[in-house]
Amino acid sequence: MTVHIGAEKGQIAETVLMPGDPYRAKWVAETFLDDAELVHEVRGMFGFTGSWKGNRVTIQGSGMGMPSMSIYANELIRDYGAKTLIRIGSCGGMQEHVKVRDVIIAMTTTSTSTPSSTMFRELNFAPCADYSLLSAAVKAAKSVDVGVHVGGIYSSDTFYSERKDLDEQMQRHGILGVEMEAAELYTLANRYGVRALGIMTVSDHLLTGEALPSDQREKSFGDMVEIALNAAFA
Numbered sequence: 001m002t003v004h005i006g007a008e009k010g011q012i013a014e015t016v017l018m019p020g021d022p023y024r025a026k027w028v029a030e031t032f033l034d035d036a037e038l039v040h041e042v043r044g045m046f047g048f049t050g051s052w053k054g055n056r057v058t059i060q061g062s063g064m065g066m067p068s069m070s071i072y073a074n075e076l077i078r079d080y081g082a083k084t085l086i087r088i089g090s091c092g093g094m095q096e097h098v099k100v101r102d103v104i105i106a107m108t109t110t111s112t113s114t115p116s117s118t119m120f121r122e123l124n125f126a127p128c129a130d131y132s133l134l135s136a137a138v139k140a141a142k143s144v145d146v147g148v149h150v151g152g153i154y155s156s157d158t159f160y161s162e163r164k165d166l167d168e169q170m171q172r173h174g175i176l177g178v179e180m181e182a183a184e185l186y187t188l189a190n191r192y193g194v195r196a197l198g199i200m201t202v203s204d205h206l207l208t209g210e211a212l213p214s215d216q217r218e219k220s221f222g223d224m225v226e227i228a229l230n231a232a233f234a
């Protein structure tokens with residue numbers, strides 16, 4: 001057990017899917033896993049372990065924002081021995097060709113800061129996805145009937161941004177979508193030599209103002225889950 005994860009060591013699988021929303025974790029576990037078991041619920045940030053096509057997998061909520069993601073990813077990697085961590089999130093679309101409900105597979109992620117920024121000081125570290133997971137996800141996405149985009153995303157510290165100028169710079173530079181956790185997940189995976197990838201469904205759009213309601217963000221993003229599970233065990 002750790003401070004934030006109440007499971008015993010053997011109850012967490014080496015492969016972990018991480019939605020921000022703990023209720024998306026519950027939906028994914030109940031919808032996609034066989035024999036899903038709630039292995040802890042410290043702070044209501046559910047962790048479920050079960051199997052998918054005979055492969056053991058844990059679904060662990062990360063909470064919102066990089067400080068929260070950092071706590072769960074650190075404990076999963078350093079205390080539970082997680083080797084493959086895939087964020088299954090929602091994000092805001094930032095390009096015209098990226099539509100609501102499309103899926104974004106994040107190759108790299110840009111940020112103004114992560115919990116590791118103070119350590120890097122003047123270094124602009126470039127957090128990048130694990131290539132084996134990235135290429136497996138791109139391949140898996142071909143069997144799913146959804147628009148898929150592969151490229152850079154923006155991991156922001158704010159949901160309600162006061163810096164529209166930054167959003168514009170991201171858009172000018174081809175950034176596909178904005179979310180709030182992947183940069184820290186990639187940075188920790190890069191540091192500890194494990195595999196990480198972020199797969200996000202577009203839940204709203206910065207250019208059009210469209211937005212899906214919370215129940216759909218919780219319970220309807222199955223395409224990205226299919227892609228994530230197939231990539232994890234490719």
Ligand SMILES: O=P(O)(O)O[C@H]1O[C@H](CO)[C@@H](O)[C@H]1O
Pocket residue numbers: 019020021063064065088089090091159178179180181217
């Ligand atoms: O839907 P999740 O996975 O939480 O991801 C996105 O949604 C939250 C904001 O609503 C942030 O955590 C952001 O990254």
Ligand SMILES: O=c1cc[nH]c(=O)[nH]1
Pocket residue numbers: 090091092093158159178179180203204
């Ligand atoms: O972090 C997020 C998630 C969804 N939509 C946004 O605009 N930002």
